[in-house]
Amino acid sequence: MTDKELALKAVEAKSKALADYSNFHVGAALLTEDGKVYSGANIENSSYSLTVCAERTAAFTAIIAGERKFKAIAIASDADEFCPPCGACRQVLLDLCGKDLNVIMIDKNENIKSFKLHELIPFSFGESYLK
16 A cells, blocks of 8 residues: 555545534554555544544554554644644554654645654653663
């Protein structure tokens, strides 16, 4: 699957967001190493701290399905520009998907930008500190 194809799946997932409070819709599509795609969308709550981001929704859905090896995640939002994962999502993705996960962002004009997760969360906290 190309980066563009995965990014368009994130755009599709965005339509499923429940963003009644912020009106900021985000979709994510997480690609496993064996080619399966797990989608997620942000799901808001009136208590903003209980809101779950699209990236975590996709990652948790994949983990529940038994997946453990991931290649890439694509993120689409309502913003005109590229929307990176928030800090909480970066940490969850690091722990569940690994530092070499490809993070693909798509803007409203369908331009693509890609980074490795370790580029977005340098000097990160991880399992090595917990041993």
